[in-house]
Amino acid sequence: MSERVVLNANQLVKSFAGVTVVKGVDIRLEPGEAHALVGENGAGKSTLIKMLAGVHQPDSGEIQFEGRTVTIANPSAAHQLGVFTVHQEPALMPQLSVAENVFMGFLPMKKRGVFRWVDRNAMFAEAERVFQRLEISMDVRQMAAQLTIAQQQMVEIAKSLIHQTKVLILDEPTATLSVHETEILFRIVRRLQSEGTAILFVSHRLQEVFSLCSKVTVMRDGERVGVYETVHLDENRLVSLMVGRNINLNDTERREIVRNEPILKVSNLTRRPWFEDVTFDLYPGEILGMAGLVGAGRTNVAEALFGVAPAQSGEIELGGKVLRIRNARQAIAEGIVYVPEDRHKHGVALSLPIRTNMTLPSLANLSKWGITQPRVETRLSEEMVRELNVKTTSVLQLVSQLSGGNQQKVVFAKWVSRKPRIMILDEPTRGVDVGAKSEIYRIIRSLADTGVAVLVISSDLPEILALSDRVLVMKEGRLVADLDKAHLSEENIMRHATGVKATVS
Amino acid sequence: GCGAVTSSQGGGGNTSNTSNATSGGTTQQQTIKVAMIPKEIGIPYFTGASQGAKSVASQLHIQLTYNGPTTASASDQVSMINSYVAQGYKVIAVSANDPTSLAPALKAAMAKGVKVITWDSDVVPSARQYFVNQATAEGIGSTLVQITAQHFQGQGTVDVGILSSTPTNPNQNSWIDVMKKTIASKYPNLHIVTIQYDQEQPDVGLTAAENMIKAYPNMKAIISPDSVGVPAAAEAVEKLGMKGKIYVTGLADPIQMKQYVDDGTVQQFVLWNVPELGALTMYVARAVADGTMPTSGTFTAGSLGSFKVSNGQVLLGNPTVFDKASTDKANY
Amino acid sequence: MAFMVLLLLVLLVSNPSFLKPGNLMDILLSTVTVGILALGEVGVIVTKGIDLSIGAAMGIVTLVVGEAALAGWPIWLVVLGGLIVGAVAGALNGVMISLVKLPPIIVTLGTLSVYSGIMYVVTNGQWVQNLPSQLLALGSFKLWFLPGPVLILLLCLLVLAVFLRYTVTGRYIYAIGNNADAARLAGIRETRIVFLPYLIAGLLAGVAGVLYIAYNGFSTPSTGADLNLEAIAAAVIGGTNVFGGRGTALGAVLGAVLLGIITEALVFFHLPAVWNEAAEGLIILVAVISDSTLIRKVNMGRG
């Protein structure tokens, strides 16, 4: 039995600055097994994974690899064992080519003289092959700086596929991916599995857990709740194991929307080469979904509406007034706010406290004669922390110390407090756990109920379906469908998004 | 120009209170602390002066501190002056980087009973008691022009380039002013075509000189009143194969010029006796401390001989024109 | 460097003698020192570092080389000594930055002071001059039509460019500068990779120092004081980003050449020298701005 175990971690403990975040967790992986790791934001999943990947050292506990006790002192030690990890936040080298990013640390080389030369041709060819396997068209010579967050995620995945892996750890690899890319990823993972690789898979999309994994380890507050066979579970049961209570994501009790006058009329909005002739209306109180494959141009449309990347032509009419939105400040002043998809780049300042991040857009209102009011700010941000259930010790904690999902709530919080007219949410629940997701859904719905018009861009189809009153579908920079409630289904959306009839698991 | 460097030529009428200073260990003297501050350290010129000063300091019962900024900065000199005052120095002898910036600090020093003299580069007269003047601007400027003019005697218009140190150096500027005036009045065939700067860096000087030679093809002479500039100009002339075609002269230390004089790139250059300047400064310091210094007339500085004093200025004498023979003899 | 071409064209039209091959070679000659030092800065700045002491390190080398030559050492030993002194100066920076993890700007500001002080100590405040002709020959030899120093500059450029672009270690230098965390996750040993550029910079300061004294014929205790910022400027003008991750060897040398052209052009335009720096600043601005807008345009077009 025990020789069937490739990796066996016993009683791992890790604390940061006196706070124990992983409290004696076991995990066992067998070759060819796909094992899910689930839990709320901040449950300690990434921390556990980082101990297996050599990023963090456990305070106590031991890790056995193929029966022998090992110290995984740093990432290259993990690599030597055959343990490769796709971390939660993509960390690419923006000024280097995609291919170099993929191979960094393992650059194909020819030895000649004292130097080790990079075999560039081999590198580019290899990289192209990897992306072909991923069924993605990617210019491997372009600089990583130009990639969207989803493309970055694909590069991260590609990095782990160039090795002979014994254990492949995937920390929320699908958070930015749409169904299409996710399917491709799963096909590859299944093949690796059949070759004997053990997979440890983290996701907040429980459907994926059920479709990919045979076992699931549930964590809550740094502890292991238990290990279960997925065949013996269903989604609701799993959620209650994670959260300790029942949650219904599809709570659709919504006020009927009366579509009288649109608050926002967008006509023929164009910004080549990103999108063209985008025309749609948005009504007060409506939640409008926007679906599409990665790179369809949704984010670009949002950025045009928010003014950070203004459109070249076309018209934006807000509350009957034609606007030329040239920058974010103007958009915000008009009541348009935007939760960006790349939260590390555009959403938060990681090394500043939660409070500072949450109050930045409202700073003018929160200060008197330009003098800040720390107490007022604290009160407001504590309120937001409570309302959004941000898991933190204090509002003065640095955002970098929060789990990914909680960071997302911070971004969300800074806009909710501004009482906007139009809220554009770009992947609003990327990396957010089920519990928080339902809270965010609740907030989105109640905002909409108070008359806020919401545009939700999401690659998570169940999310689009759960939230939207109406769905726009984008494909290659154009709006290809406007589906009302009656016509909403995953199949229908995917058909428009891909242009072919797709099957969805 | 700098108003401080005034001409003392023709000042012979002033003979009323000639007195001889009693200096050089005849009487039992008390040791005094003297601070000697050059414009900057690390330049052979000032190092030469310090050697001259050191050679006479002990016989004058002077405890000498020689220290200056590493770059020619007036503000560094001010903070040095302040700390010497705080440490109870008797005399401060400074070669000023700026005639006016040092004035408040020096006046404050005098108010506390410290004797202040300047050497090599003066401050406004109200901020010091004596200025030991190495040579008048007239002397330097006209000599440089004169030897150049003699070299080109009988020729038509001669284009001349000037390579100075920095645009703000007061000594350089006053010398260049005199050169211009002398040319205008006596040698109208000389024609200054450009003034460039070496920023006191050999490579900058070399590049500047090369560029001058190329940009002004008719230029026949380079005069550099700066000890970095002369060897740089000579080097440029050699590099561009213009030896014999471009005449190089200026103010420089003999030891620097030896190689260029030896190989014939430079025939003549100008300087005063720098160690003697340092030594004279020490004699003046001693006399000022003792209260035996005359305000005008003649001042006898031990073995150095006697020097003319007028309006609080002690004049070292006229600059020397060095040629191959005298360069070989000089050791500074 | 499109602007550079433009500048050269303007010069050609206004003063044809400027672009004579001999003159161009002279410009290259006058940029050798700054060019080599700028090459040293590239690797350093790519790793998000900076070396403010590079001119002072070169200054020490000029003095040591000069003194050693005057003391009658054989010329190969003199050169070797110069390179070693440069490398040691660079290594000292490197150790404090990579191993002790002190901020590069502070370390090199500190060593700038220390090295400048040492320059006076080495020479006792005197200049180094009247050098033996074997040493001076290093500055004036020619290979066919190429002056020796230019040849060595080109050699340094070639080696460094190839090293940075085509070797594994070179790519690791970029990786660290781009995203040190990601590089660590990829198993790159940070300490070693951060150390290397400083060593290289020191070594190049050694090369530059030997050439400087051999070419200029003398050196003073303040030699190189003006080159610390100029070398950085050349590298940055050539496209090296002070926030790390980007920069090329060729760019740095082109940056140095641009500075050289500007200096010479100003004299050719018969501009009073007090205006030189203003014109230099203005041309740098125009050059960098026009290049960056050009680059932006190209990127847009490509997208």
Add this chain to the structure above:
Amino acid sequence: MKRSSIWSLMTLGVFVVEMVVFSAFTPGFLNLNNLLSSTNNFMAVGVMALSMAFVIIAGGIDLSVGSMMSLCGMVFGVLWQHGMNVWLAALIAILFGGLLGFINGQIIVRTGIQPLIATLATLFIYGSIAMVISGQGQGSIYGFPQSFLLVGTGYLFGFAPIQLLVFIVLALVFGFLLQRTSYGRRVIFIGNNENSAFYSGVAVARVKTWTYVVSGFTSGLAAILLGSYFASVRGDMGLNFELTVITVCLVGGINVFGGSGNIFGVVVGTFILGMLQQGLNMLNVSSVEQSIVTGVILILAVGIQQLNVIFSRRRKPQASSVKQVANVS
């Protein structure tokens, strides 16, 4: 925030050690009057460092401060020479500094070129213009009225140097500005994540431009202080000041890459470096040795402040255990 306040405490410690060492070795050093009056030597640097802190925290750098100082000094001098009231001339010179800073800021935010290179260029340009003006004005300009000279050399209540008081008041204002105003908050945020600030509706370009404008103001003020202290202004009075000013900021714990630092640290940094020169002068250390000592102390001071960082890093087992793993696999 937390890390930078640890830093400033450490910095304060370094300052105390420095003072103790100097008073132990120099008999006359701990004379309060001497100490107070010696601050006159470095207050101009301190004033410029206060605003440089803002520039650096916002992710920029300003190499042109010395040249702006020279140019403001010349503008002041020339205006006064042409008969303007000396105080009005001073005010105009300071405002003119703001204009120069505005130009810096606009070049940077409009063209997107690196601040290092933009301000290096204006360092040349402003400095050169100052030289040109001074060339026409015959070197230095002097002879200001006695009342004006009091700014640089006078004492309030007989012992408190006016320059020092100006610096302290300004430090309080700047400290308040950084820690307690929305402007300061935006500066810090931009230094941490400019993109995120932009996406949050912060007028990034305007906030950044203002840091340079303020840097210009203080350069103008420094020119006035120094002009009064030296009783003259000249075209190269600000030469080589930039590195000193930046050094003060770095010693004071301002992060070169922006985002963190505080004004208290800058104040302590000003005194550490200023007193260092004073103390070494009193010890009769030659300027050559001073240069070496200053360099070593600079590295040591920061090294000590880094100790906690280094130790926390050491606690983790490091690369040594890689071999262990290699044996296992």
